[in-house]
Amino acid sequence: MYYEFKKLEKLVLQASGNAQEFDPEHLQALLDEIQCEHQRLKTVLLESVNKLGQSDKIRTFIESHQRGLIELLNGLWYIINKTNELITGKKLFIHTLQKTVFLLLEDLLHFIENRYRNFL
DSSP states (O other): OHHHHHHHHHHHHHHHHHHHHTOHHHHHHHHHHHHHHHHHHHHHHHHHHHHHTTSHHHHHHHHHHHHHHHHHHHHHHHHHHHHHHHHHTTOSOHHHHHHHHHHHHHHHHHHHHHHHHTTO
């Protein structure tokens, strides 16, 4: 999951760098790749959650927190879409939004690691 996060982070950095150059074709390709990588991160996360759900104690914990995790991911997806709009609109708020995306991703990863470590 960390690998997927780092790949997504790198792609968003590339996209924001290209936003300064206003290269629409290359930028759109990067944005498409960012969306794919975000989906991959979400898939890896949900697969990890399912693998952890082998014991009853862990399964109960996951079921009670699954909605929150999915809401976090959906919130992250919303921010990435807003980042997309800002890049496409050639506005200068991209760096602030980019930081927010990375902080949310890191928070999400730390949340998952800390919560599930107690059940392993």
